[in-house]
Amino acid sequence: MKKLKSSSDLENLRKEILSKRDPKKMCITLCSGTGCRAYASEKVNIAFQDEIKKQKLGKEVDIRRTGCHGFCEKGPIVVIYPEEICYLQVKPEDVFDILSQTIKEGKIIERLLYTNPGTGEKIIHESEIPFYKNQKRLVFGNNRKIDPKSIDDYIALNGYTALSKALLELTPEQVIEEVKKANLRGRGGGGFPTGRKWETTRNAPAAPKYVIVNCDEGDPGAYMDRSLMEGNPHSVLEGLVIGAYAIGSHEGFIYVRQEYPLAVENTEIAIKQAEEYGFLGEDILGSGFNFKVKIHRGAGAFVSGESSALVSAIEGKVGEPKPKYIHTAVKGLWNKPTCLNNVETWANVPLIINNGADWYRSMGTEGSKGTKIFSLVGKVNNTGLVEVPMGMTLRSIIYDIGGGIPNGKKFKAIQTGGPSGGCIPEQFLDLPIDFDELTKVGSMMGSGGMIVMDGDTCMVDIARYFTNFLADESCGKCIPCREGLRHMLKILNNITGGKATEEDIKRLEDLTEVVRDGSLCALGGTAPNPVISTLKYFRDEYEAHIKEKRCPALVCKELIIYYIDPEKCQACGLCVKNCPTGAIYGKKKIVHIINQEKCIKCGTCFDVCPDKFSAVLRLSGEPAPPDVPRETRIKSKERR
Ligand SMILES: Cc1cc2nc3c(=O)[nH]c(=O)nc-3n(C[C@H](O)[C@H](O)[C@H](O)COP(=O)(O)O)c2cc1C
Ligand code: SF4
Ligand code: SF4
Numbered sequence: 001m002k003k004l005k006s007s008s009d010l011e012n013l014r015k016e017i018l019s020k021r022d023p024k025k026m027c028i029t030l031c032s033g034t035g036c037r038a039y040a041s042e043k044v045n046i047a048f049q050d051e052i053k054k055q056k057l058g059k060e061v062d063i064r065r066t067g068c069h070g071f072c073e074k075g076p077i078v079v080i081y082p083e084e085i086c087y088l089q090v091k092p093e094d095v096f097d098i099l100s101q102t103i104k105e106g107k108i109i110e111r112l113l114y115t116n117p118g119t120g121e122k123i124i125h126e127s128e129i130p131f132y133k134n135q136k137r138l139v140f141g142n143n144r145k146i147d148p149k150s151i152d153d154y155i156a157l158n159g160y161t162a163l164s165k166a167l168l169e170l171t172p173e174q175v176i177e178e179v180k181k182a183n184l185r186g187r188g189g190g191g192f193p194t195g196r197k198w199e200t201t202r203n204a205p206a207a208p209k210y211v212i213v214n215c216d217e218g219d220p221g222a223y224m225d226r227s228l229m230e231g232n233p234h235s236v237l238e239g240l241v242i243g244a245y246a247i248g249s250h251e252g253f254i255y256v257r258q259e260y261p262l263a264v265e266n267t268e269i270a271i272k273q274a275e276e277y278g279f280l281g282e283d284i285l286g287s288g289f290n291f292k293v294k295i296h297r298g299a300g301a302f303v304s305g306e307s308s309a310l311v312s313a314i315e316g317k318v319g320e321p322k323p324k325y326i327h328t329a330v331k332g333l334w335n336k337p338t339c340l341n342n343v344e345t346w347a348n349v350p351l352i353i354n355n356g357a358d359w360y361r362s363m364g365t366e367g368s369k370g371t372k373i374f375s376l377v378g379k380v381n382n383t384g385l386v387e388v389p390m391g392m393t394l395r396s397i398i399y400d401i402g403g404g405i406p407n408g409k410k411f412k413a414i415q416t417g418g419p420s421g422g423c424i425p426e427q428f429l430d431l432p433i434d435f436d437e438l439t440k441v442g443s444m445m446g447s448g449g450m451i452v453m454d455g456d457t458c459m460v461d462i463a464r465y466f467t468n469f470l471a472d473e474s475c476g477k478c479i480p481c482r483e484g485l486r487h488m489l490k491i492l493n494n495i496t497g498g499k500a501t502e503e504d505i506k507r508l509e510d511l512t513e514v515v516r517d518g519s520l521c522a523l524g525g526t527a528p529n530p531v532i533s534t535l536k537y538f539r540d541e542y543e544a545h546i547k548e549k550r551c552p553a554l555v556c557k558e559l560i561i562y563y564i565d566p567e568k569c570q571a572c573g574l575c576v577k578n579c580p581t582g583a584i585y586g587k588k589k590i591v592h593i594i595n596q597e598k599c600i601k602c603g604t605c606f607d608v609c610p611d612k613f614s615a616v617l618r619l620s621g622e623p624a625p626p627d628v629p630r631e632t633r634i635k636s637k638e639r640r
């Protein structure tokens, strides 16, 4: 491949790629992101390849393996273009029918369509499925259309035109001005204005200057950055080269955690292809600008995602945060000016350069522009990655996109912003989501985690869970974070274990202040959020655990007991068969009872007792009623 040397070279290449493609020819796109791979999309791919050969359909249909579509729980996902027919949970056994019925005869296979759980309606087209319909997939949208291993697919969709525009039509200052005007804010958590950061690095006197992509993504449950890096690595690369040009940097690093092998693989391929085409290397697109980039594999600690820790890790040192007397933008890698941005931040840049700051500013709220990708998980019907305009309400995300709470249960809270985000209660369901609004209610945007909780969630247990995670992940460098989090965890364990006193709440509150104010980095600085927010909005739950030794959500093991209601038990024997410790007594036709001494509260009896009986109860804050005498345990029909 001859390197491209001008914008017309790029345009001619794009035309050439498109001229070889027939827009009317059917194309089966098969999601091959990590989520769908876990559901064996590899086997579906092999089945398609074999069956296309067998049925001699090579001329009628193409097959393209794409990145994550977002609706991972319904994977493997197949979308057939140009009609955009969407099939979910496709198995290798379905491939024969898809080819012989849909491709050959144009018939829709009902069983593979999305079924609306509320109405039972079957939906054919991907964009009409409520999960997708209410999203605005600007950054994430091309994931479903391109093969991440093919630079031609990216170019066919106008890929690298923003780079060409930036390098050949704009000065570095104009690029920075455009990004500043767009008011792009960092998607990695802090929401710092990207253009201002670029300007600081550009104006910092030292050289060389570096640029970094932060794809550490250590938040449990979050995989937005992974899916972008895996599914559309060229969009991140293009943003990075534009940023490097604006900043005056000629060398960059992509920091990807080692546990993301597909992201590493696809990024390596993308870099090679970009070098071959002349989007990386010397004299990019004939502009005279040079830039090279390397991948650095991270070892996977949550704290390594913090900017100064990440810089240390790339330098080959332990990935621990450093005091920030001077910002990374001025003194970063090897003490040289370094601009570090999140994956999603970089991927927004080509959109801004191509469409202009005014277009970008037309989406979002006063202080937060554009869209944001969230990882929507927990007690919500549709889970996955969703991209929405800033300012969409929590209610719309949870109900219109997420399809509401499973089994008609009531919404209780949503935790946003990763492990150190806060829990937001029902009263804020109509809150428009943006950087500032989330902070006002005691949470944060973070990198975009969203965990939905229903009435079966204990908020003290949730605070304990996140504090446990953060105490584990603290690098231990500073005492308030290391010791403070451990003490907070101890108190929370005591509360959920029914061993706490009323003074413990005060102690917990004091500790949240010490940890928040005395920690070196934002891990410690934000770690108390789950506790602070649950204490603020769900204090009654803390009090019930402490004063009444009761877990209102019936979650905390030490505070609940399992009890068989003698009126409801039908002596079916299922619980006896399944109890792992032999704690249940009873015979055929004799009501069963649980020996509380032997019960380890695993909840198996509760799970296996048939719904029509629902004889196993969970009680909290009260002792188990005394066992009924043997004669009354015989089922009444028998006694007669
Ligand atoms: C403990 C901790 C972990 C972090 N992890 C990440 C991460 O995985 N990815 C990320 O982009 N930013 C992470 N950040 C934020 C970075 O420090 C930094 O602000 C961000 O990468 C800057 O990019 P942005 O301006 O585009 O958001 C983390 C911060 C802290 C305190
Ligand atoms: S606040 Fe915690 S994670 Fe951050 S440097 Fe201090 S000990 Fe390490
Ligand atoms: S499973 Fe339920 S109904 Fe059956 S014996 Fe156990 S408690 Fe009784």
Ligand code: FES
Binding pocket: 031, 032, 033, 034, 035, 036, 037, 067, 068, 069, 070, 071, 072, 073, 075, 076, 077
């Ligand atoms: S990995 Fe296939 S939809 Fe996410």
